[in-house]
Amino acid sequence: MSRASGYDPSAPYGGTSPCEWGGGDNEESRMNYDAIIVGAGISGMYQLLKLRELGMTVRVFEAGTGVGGTWYWNRYPGARFDSESYSYGYSFSKELLDEWHWTEHFSPQPETLRYLNHVADKFDLRRDIQFKSKVTAAHYSEATRSWDVTLEDGSHHTARFLITAVGPLSAPTMPKIPGIESFGGESYHTARWPHEPVSFEGKRVAVIGTGATGVQTIQEVAKTAGTLTVFQRTPNWCAPLLNAKIDEAEMSRIRARYPEIFERCEATYACFLHTPDPRGTFEVSPEEREAFWEKLYAEPGFGIWQGNFRDILTDRKANALLSDFVARKIRQRVKNQAVAEKLIPKNHGFGTRRVPLETKYYEVYNQPNVSLVDIKETPIERITPTGIKTTNAEYEFDIIIYATGFDAITGSFDRIDIRGVDGLKLKDKWRQDGLQTFLGVQVAGFPNMFMLVGPHTALGNIPRSIEYNVEWVTGVLHYMKDRGLTRAECRPESAKDWTDHVLALADGLLSMEIDSWMTGINRNVEGKDVRSVARYTGSAPAYRARCEEVAAGGYRELALG
Template sequence: MGVEKDKGEDIGQFDVMVIGAGVTGLYALYRLRELGLSVQSFESGSGVGGTWYWNRYPGCRFDSESYTYGYSFSEELLQEWDWKEYYSGQPENERYLNYVADKFDLRPHIRLNSHVTSVVFDEDDGLWQINLEDGHRARGQFLITAVGSLSAYYIPDFEGIDSFKGDWCHTGRWPAEGMDLAGKRVGVIGTGATGIQLITEIAKEAGHLSVFQRTANYAAPLRNGLIDPETQRRIKANYPEIFKRCSETAGSFIHKFDPRSALDVTPEERLEQYERLWAEPGFAKWLSNFYDVMIPGEANEDYAEFVRNKIRERVKDPEVAEKLAPKDHMFGSKRIPCESGYYEVFNQDNVLLVDVREAPIERITPQGIQTTDAEYELDVLIFATGYDAVTGPLNRIEIRGEGGETLKDKFANGPRTLMGISSAGFPNLFTINAASVGNFVRACEPLVDWVSEAICYVRDNGYTRIAASYEAEDEWTKHVSEAGAKILRTQANSWFVGANIPGKARVLLTSPDTAPVMRAKRAEVAAKGYEGFLLQ
């Protein structure tokens, strides 16, 4: 199938085209350029940073340790950059990624304000063509979708949404100039990780805050703080060990599970460990716990009740506390939000929790929100309603492969790929955003390295195309289904399985394997001459 080439202005032809200039896109530019390839990124935003460019809402920050999140590819960068906080906030994260773009002179390879509407594979000459919203186009042999896993923001199709007379936004498109909330009646729909960060901050300035909750979450104290100079020196001296530890854990975080079962120790020992970990910062209370806390069963429920009791201790009104204590999903079946005073917000006189399980939202009105019970008058409405994860950002671009097939149609019943990276019938397309697992930068660097090496292998061995075989793709899809059914991430209605999007197929959207296992599988495939891939 050929591609029409006479429409729009031609930007040029490149060895590799990258969609996105966030964490993954920037590293892809650096790595591919270092290999001597011509590469161009197309970024829809007016600045680099991806997630950390768009998510400017109050309270937005890392939930993994700052020094485990930064890039590891440059020792000079590691020594130059000082993380100010243990869990860095959005403004500093955006500054960091701009610093990287400048330090490594990546900006000449980035076209900002370039929203990609479609990409089409030209079977005649084996090139991908990117078509931009502004009418420009570009062509290249290889295409990398560094579009993020959580970037396609989702707003439920509420009746009357366009009638609201106040200001409103989704957290993923928070205005650069901010929102004036001081003294106003503010409504927030959603109490996931984003909602929890946001609500904690805006409760300090809103005149009245109404929180519309469908699902309570097991949120745990972040315990953030400033990094003092001595700790900064110690971090910089220990980066090799820090990254080694991350590389050995299931989710590429610095925390490692206790190999003991929670049920093999006395109740007193168990509680002592729970309390000790609860006092530690970040994900330790989740990912350094007894290993079977993360397996469906008695140990998981024992710890879940410990967390519920922690919530009950902090919320004064027992009825409100019970609404905030999750009972409809297992601890760890959703990513655990970290918080800094979230539960105390509900002790404020100006904050109201509205349970939309009990009284669902019927419509948005010109004045606010109408539930089956009451109307809540608002000046500002904020949607913290999450994302169409992993496949969502891909499906919002018309991606056409061999025979004109669209990736959206192919993924209608869930992703069909080999290792999340490549899909049969879409040669030279690497869906990196669909292959990442865990602590993001620790996962994206080895992924980009693998893709870069695959591109070089194709070019150095006289091939022009690489794509998953249909047989290998079928085997991988079966593996995701069978292995995924056994893990905690598939046991809740979360974005991990697409359950937050009406009509989306319920399928595990990420790999069921740990990060070390995925790296080993990719390495084995490459060592066997890219077994499972068709090379032409």
């Protein structure tokens, strides 16, 4: 992977205390750390490592009891990668790449968590991480050019810089259904799954939700549950994962190909191993088109979504043809055609929402112990002490699983009381002015705050975006430290220009016509019922090129002082 301009990891400063940064008068010497990082997931861990290389004193505050972020919290049955394992892990250490053996092409959650714990141990990260420390507030002081961070226990901690590593999908939401607290059985949200095993053997289980986590959960629970009732509001287009084991010989071949693998990820549109085919849908014959789709459907991973014809997500007729192809596959795989029709989306085309990858998900509905309830036809009225009541039936359950997703992208920021210059709340700024960022990394009016994988950054294969974001932020801080600068804030005009660019890129995308977390919609969160452009939809190489341009120009788009 290429490294961000302005940052040379071979030349760390080393050994600087907080009060030495920028002179250190009495006010500044009271700071506890040079930087505070919120979150010990993939981005927080890597940022900690990089700031250590700059000789900065750093504290990471993590709400959980261990590292891992997404892979710490999401322990639900069936949780796993939908990016190839060897394209998902960190790329920065050859030694780490050489010693780790991925056992499956799409790693399951327990293995991924073991991997991240291995990384934490290998680089001795835990000594700078404080667990069971949920951040509730972060307030900027112009007088001291520092951030005051408050934890749930009431303690305060100060630092020159605040770096958020909170993740785009980390704030779970529960549905607005009356009576949830009244249920007398077991109930779980997929994103807050218990650490101890949950048995479904012979039990009456309900799953509410059929998004990516719902699909993964359903196909696992169905294997052992006495009965499984799926409550579906909106069906999603799903495609086969086609996972497989990786033996020692194959892993050796993968290790030899790591430079090629990461070069490929760096070159593709969304950092996956797959990237759009340069041909248009109608530039080939119907026979060639069908053969190409058959090939993609039979291959593992995101190829049918990320490696399809270049116009699939912009041309309505092209998308309709692909959607019809996948609908035919669903009808072939589900025996009961009435059920198949319920599982085929009617309100959006293939790929315009995130595509869940599955392993015999559709075949689950052929099992006698599984039933599907369309809650658009018969809405849920309430959760009862014994189960779920819809408009036409009452069901009894032993376990209810809420696969109801996240308050995506901005939700994790909204749940922290973040205040910038003059006490302006970040949530209020984004509500009043609309979502605005500079490169998805900074917000005007919030000096010395940097966001990792924040709104308006390139998402896609997220760890690839994380590594670049971390290295770019590290480059800014290296530049500042080298010059004795203590304040960095994106200029309002820089944020406006970048936001206008992000909005222009999204124009014409079919996905922007659809309600989904990718367009900022969550009916279970107040104020999240209007579509917005919350993510950068251009290519990752173009995003990096703009970031490199800013770095090479001496960060003129930031007000540094």
